[in-house]
Amino acid sequence: MAMSGSRSSRALIVVFSILLLGINSSDSQSAETIECSSQDTTFELRTGFVFTAPEEILDTRPDTLQLSECIEACRLNSSCSALNFETGLCVLFRTNAFDAPEALTKSQFPVYTIYAQRICLANASELCAQRSWAYEMVPSFEMSTFVRQKKQAATRRACMELCLNEQTFQCRSASFSATTGECSLSDMDRFSVTARSAYTNTPDVDYFETNCVDDPVKMCxxxxxxxxxxxxxxxxxxxxxxxxxxxxxxxxxxxxxxxxxxxxxxxxxxxxxxxxxxxxxxxxxxxxxxxxxxxxxxxSCYNVTIDCRSSDMIVRVKTNRIFSGKLYAKERPNSCVTDVTRGLEFELRLGYQDLGCDVKQEGLGKFFTEVVIQHHDQIVTSQDVGLALRCSYQLQNYTLTSGLDLSVASRVPTIAEESTVVPGPTVVMKIAARQGGDIQTAQVGDPLSLFFEIQEPNSPYSIFVRELIATDGIDNSEILLIDSNGCPTDQEIMGPINVLNGTSKVLRAPFDAFKFPNSDVVQFKAIVTPCLPTCEPVHCDVQDYLGYHRKIESMGKRRRRRSDAATHDPHNLLVVQSIRIADKFQAAADASPAKTKTASTESEVAVLHNTDNVSQHHSNAPPCLNLLGLLMAGALFLVAQAVLIGAWAFIWQKRRQTKMAETTIESDRRFFSTTYANNAYATS
Missing domain, CATH: 3.50.4.10 (Hepatocyte Growth Factor)
Incomplete structure (x- = not known):
């Protein structure tokens, strides 16, 4: 075996190569071998072929252990046109198979040879940077399927350039027919296609496979x-x-x-x-x-990249082998999925507000989810890959440059702009009673409010709220309460967002407690946008209970300022809160302390911080009476009373009859006793 083995075996191979008879190269050059600049010079491989031209040998390099070293030696020698490479042996030639096609034959050595020849392709050094060769050619083969485009080419070199310069897709291989001039471009090659039938033996067609693409090299x-x-x-x-x-x-x-x-x-x-x-x-x-x-x-290899955006993450997968299957969120395989058919690149968008994808929030600006790359359409196999994905947002600090005076008041004003680091706001959403009192339980119809508050008292930010939605917590129903402009969609459910304490650092959205039919959990999600220095209310055209349209103000629009272009635009923040709300018929049955606990407010992590310290709340609102329930209870009470009276009358009558019978029997007994005594006395 020729590698780092004995020098004698390699010497025998060299001597044998030199003794082989060659065929003189022709004086006229092929159209393929034109003068070429160094930027356009590259190499083409043919595995299993050997070039036998002893008189054209430029150099013999034993102990060459890398093909790239052999090619580089030929590249640096302006007289070198081709080479033979075996493990441990490199032979350079002045001419090549373009000029002497008869000298190129199938390798008969015990160790098969790789033949490489210099070719000229436009922009080769730019489009195939840091690669020793651009193509490997296999004569009498073609990629019969997965053809993306068919074009005409005068030569096979022109066909190679068409593949190398293709912009609409990543060309991995090309097949060229010298008889028809047809150049078939494909985004697949022998390694990306699993079906052997796609790569067939076809006379008079040359197959070219690029070495210039970057395959995935992770999770292999x-x-x-x-x-x-x-x-x-x-x-x-x-x-x-x-x-x-x-x-x-x-x-x-x-x-x-x-x-x-x-x-x-x-x-x-x-x-x-x-x-x-x-x-x-x-x-x-x-x-x-x-x-x-x-x-x-x-x-197989999978390169996975994550594009972390303000409202979602996009996971992109690039694989080296053709993939048919699905990419889906592990916890939501049916509602958050991308179906893939014969693809090498695919992606899945996971929205932070999309309950169908259920992206988890881990902490301060951190989101987490798991996805699965599944090959089979229905079942998970050992070939499948599970991935844990995280997006982290650095929202703690913003560098702001503006004309605002953010220094202490005693300082002498200056007209120069000042640069400072202002912490990003930490925003909390909580559910409380209408006037802000804490609640522990809530029933349908209780007057509640959503409060949005910046935790830092000295923060220069103000906030406004938009895209507030309520969901049932089990992916079945949702309702939009505040639209993307910051206006309420239905005042019967939730009113406009108001400012508290004269500042838009604390906002309140009043509503009456409601629930969904199939769940006692109501989850609220909202987009909160910080702005400097204040947020201007949006004017909403809403319809009241009587059907009249009127204008109201809601904190849902930033004021455009002249310094906006110079001010850093803060990221949108996602806040989440949920509560369990009981209906009227469950209130009486749930009066026990154990069940009262299930009606407590549940806090979830917000975008910027954990809300574990948010206090639990209880409602002081009086319970509402249900007329139908009272009527039913009264009817049942009357029926029970009638039954009791009837039973008592029956028992009393039975006792009376028994007492009368006993009195009659006693009278008869006394009568017969007296009569018997009188008769006895008379006889005596």
Missing amino acids: DFQRTEGRILKTVDAVFQDVETEEACKNLCLNANFRCHSFDFGDTGDKVCRLSHHSASSLSQIQDPYLEIPEATTHELT
């Missing part, structure tokens, strides 16, 4: 193939400590690495290759059979 899985390793690899590294370190070398290589082996050809030896079983179908015996050896082939 490798499949172990026991008992064999590749005969020729792209790079050999020595003194690599662990298999994990070898894998990292593969994932971070300057080429698209698809397999590696570790420790099979020597202690701490790591070998990398851009090939795997899916790209070696046209090579005869590419593997060396060794029972105790193991080749690790790359199967």
Whole structure:
């Protein structure tokens, strides 16, 4: 096996290459081999082919353990036009297969050869930066499916340039027919397509696969193939400590690495290759059979990025292998899902206010959720990937630059602008009685209020509220109470947002307690926007109970100021609060202390801080009487009284009859006793 083995075996291979008869290159150059600038110079590979032209050899470099080193040696030599590479041997040539096509044949060496030749592609150094070669060519093959575009090209070099410069999609491969001039561009290649039928043997068609794309290199899985390793690899590294370190070398290589082996050809030896079983179908015996050896082939990788926005997070997934399945929120697989069909890139939007996605809030400006990349449409398998996602917002400090005097009052005023660091406001929403008293329980119809308050007393911010919604807590129903302009949508449910204490640092939204039919939990979510120095009310056109339209003011619009352009625009804040509200019929049954606890207010984490210290509240409102309930109770009472009276009369009558019978029997007994005595006396 030719690698870092014995020098004698490598010398025999070199001598054998030199003794092979070559064919003189033609004097006329092909249209492919035109004069090329260094910016447009790159290389094309052909695996399993060898160039045999002993008289054209420029240099022979033994102990070359990396294909990129061999290519760079040819690049730096202006006379070099092509090369042969085996593990441990690099041979440079003056001419190439364009000028001497007869000299290029299938490799017959025990260790198959990789042939590379210099080509000229427009903008190659810019579009394929830091890559030693741009394409690998496989003659008589094509990507028969997954063709995105078909174009006409005069030469195969022109077809390569069409793929390299494609803007509408990421071109990974191209197939060129010399007979028809048809150039078929595809966003798939041999590694991204799982079906072997997509890559077919087709005469007179050349297949080109790019090395210029950036594959995902995170969350990668490798499949172990026991008992064999590749005969020729792209790079050999020595003194690599662990298999994990070898894998990292593969994932971070300057080429698209698809397999590696570790420790099979020597202690701490790591070998990398851009090939795997899916790209070696046209090579005869590419593997060396060794029972105790193991080749690790790359199967799937997932690069996941998160775009954290003011009201949502967007998770974007990029994979190296064609994916059909779904991406969904782990806790909401049906309501928060993206279905994917044969894609390499896909995304899922998770709104912070979207109960269908149920994004959790962990603390100060931190949001958390879990998503699953599932391959099968219905079931979870071992191939699936679960991801934990977090977005953290640094809302504690803002750097503001303005003409406002934020210094102490005794300081002499200055016309110069001042820059200072102003802490961002911490906003709390709480549910309380109408006048602000704490509540512990609430019933439908109780007069309540939502309070929005900046916790820092010296904060320069004011606030306004918009997009206030109420939900039932179990994803079934929701209602918009305050619209995006800050106006109430239905005054019968909630009135306008008012300012307390003459400042918009504390706002109140009055409402009468309500609940949804299928849940006793009502959850409120609102967007709170800080503004400087004050927030101007919005004028709302609402309809009152009698159907008349009138104008009201609500704290729902920022005042536009001349210094707005110079002032940092604060982020919107999401605040959340929930409460359990009982209906009238449950109030009597829930009078026990144990059940009263279930009607207490529940606090959830707000955007900026935990609201664990928010006090619980109770309502002093008198209970409402239900007329129908009173009537039913009265009727039941009367029926019970009638039954009792009837029972008592029946018992009394029975007792009276029994007493009369006993009196009659006693009288008869006395009568017979007296008669018997008289008769006896007379006889005597």
